Amino acid sequence: MVAARAGASVAIRYPLTMLETQDKHGLGLPYGRIYNFSAGPGALPVEVLEEAKDDLLNYKGTGMSVMEMSHRGKTYDDIHMTALANLRKLLGAPDDWGVLMLQGGASLQNAMVPMNLKMEGKRPNYIDTGHWGHLSLGDAKLMTDVHVAYSSEGTGFDRAPSDDEPQFTPDVSYVYYTSNETVGGVDYLRDATFNTDALVVCDASSNILSRKFDLTKYDVIFAGAQKTQGPAGVTTVILSPRALEVAAQQKLPLMLSWTKAHKAHSIHNTPPCFAIYMCGLYYQWLLKNGGVDWIAPINERKAAKVYEVIDEGFYKGHAVKENRSRMNITFKCPTEELDKKFADEAEANGFSTLAGHRSVGGIRVSMYNAFPESGADAIAQFMREFARKNG
Numbered sequence: 252m253v254a255a256r257a258g259a260s261v262a263i264r265y266p267l268t269m270l271e272t273q274d275k276h277g278l279g280l281p282y283g284r285i286y287n288f289s290a291g292p293g294a295l296p297v298e299v300l301e302e303a304k305d306d307l308l309n310y311k312g313t314g315m316s317v318m319e320m321s322h323r324g325k326t327y328d329d330i331h332m333t334a335l336a337n338l339r340k341l342l343g344a345p346d347d348w349g350v351l352m353l354q355g356g357a358s359l360q361n362a363m364v365p366m367n368l369k370m371e372g373k374r375p376n377y378i379d380t381g382h383w384g385h386l387s388l389g390d391a392k393l394m395t396d397v398h399v400a401y402s403s404e405g406t407g408f409d410r411a412p413s414d415d416e417p418q419f420t421p422d423v424s425y426v427y428y429t430s431n432e433t434v435g436g437v438d439y440l441r442d443a444t445f446n447t448d449a450l451v452v453c454d455a456s457s458n459i460l461s462r463k464f465d466l467t468k469y470d471v472i473f474a475g476a477q478k479t480q481g482p483a484g485v486t487t488v489i490l491s492p493r494a495l496e497v498a499a500q501q502k503l504p505l506m507l508s509w510t511k512a513h514k515a516h517s518i519h520n521t522p523p524c525f526a527i528y529m530c531g532l533y534y535q536w537l538l539k540n541g542g543v544d545w546i547a548p549i550n551e552r553k554a555a556k557v558y559e560v561i562d563e564g565f566y567k568g569h570a571v572k573e574n575r576s577r578m579n580i581t582f583k584c585p586t587e588e589l590d591k592k593f594a595d596e597a598e599a600n601g602f603s604t605l606a607g608h609r610s611v612g613g614i615r616v617s618m619y620n621a622f623p624e625s626g627a628d629a630i631a632q633f634m635r636e637f638a639r640k641n642g
């Protein structure tokens with residue numbers, strides 16, 4: 252690990268750590284880190300990365316990294332089972348609920364949900380509030396007859412419905428919704444209570460563990476880990492006893508069956524061991540600090556700082572006020588040119604990945620659990636300054 256100083260006639264060797272700690276933008280963050288607004292994979296807690304770094308070459312004296320050890324050995328088994336138990340604890344999931352860690356991303360659940368919850372003579376009802384719900388609906392339609400109980404497409408996916416707006420069919424098997432639409436920045440900001448006895452399925456990929464979820468209002472919650480739980484490569488799936496019962500009736504191949512994964516504690520094949528280990532460190536970090544009750548008000552405060560600037564008038568927010576996401580704040584500058592200038596100037600100041608999703612443009616400020624509160628203050632100040640100079 253060496254680096255040559257530009258212009259020096261003799262290559263000078265620097266330890267990598269010296270380069271790593273250069274704070275190019277004067278942000279005062281450790282290791283020369285910058286404010287990372289990526290919508291996913293998102294920022295991880297520095298403590299988690301530090302612990303992983305310490306463990307990387309020789310995990311707790313085993314003489315190997317977690318990436319190199321057998322998933323059938325005791326060391327990995329402890330890592331795996333502790334991660335599952337801590338996720339259960341963070342969510343407050345009772346023992347008779349399933350807590351799975353699967354592969355294939357949240358996107359594979361778009362297919363696994365209809366497969367595992369197939370019910371003779373019944374059909375799923377979908378609530379479509381944006382990019383991800385829309386994709387999920389499309390996948391479900393390939394497999395079964397689906398009813399769209401509500402869609403906000405007509406208003407540009409800027410809102411979520413109130414509890415009594417969706418129109419369900421009498422033969423509904425499950426209701427499907429997305430608690431936080433990551434692209435549009437549209438959040439229910441509540442545990443929806445639907446007027447039906449059907450199972451309730453929720454894609455919570457971008458807000459699981461960012462606030463408390465009342466599990467009595469859900470049967471299936473699934474989430475890709477790469478925003479609020481750890482790195483990409485793991486998808487957590489939480490199943491109520493009712494959902495487990497329906498899934499147990501299906502005949503499905505190994506990798507598509509919730510039941511088979513559940514029975515094997517998600518070691519039904521080689522799991523993504525390192526990603527699960529990282530999620531485990533993340534869960535420990537959250538638990539150590541006080542869990543979801545600790546992080547939820549911090550997330551609210553961070554988002555409020557940015558919405559306050561939007562409400563000053565220069566920027567135009569995308570979501571209606573009642574559904575403004577705490578995780579992904581989406582807005583536009585007065586012109587597309589200014590959107591680009593905003594993202595470019597921000598990048599030059601150490602604020603990374605602020606351009607909106609390629610399908611909608613504008614700006615997206617994503618601040619998940621591990622994103623520091625100082626970054627919310629910093630971006631709010633940058634936004635005010637930008638508005639003053641360009642208004």
Ligand SMILES: Cc1ncc(COP(=O)(O)O)c(C=O)c1O
Pocket residue numbers: 291355356357358359383429431432433434454455456457475476
């Ligand atoms: C709400 C939501 N659902 C699903 C997905 C797809 O996740 P994956 O890339 O893990 O398949 C994403 C990714 O950003 C998301 O934000």
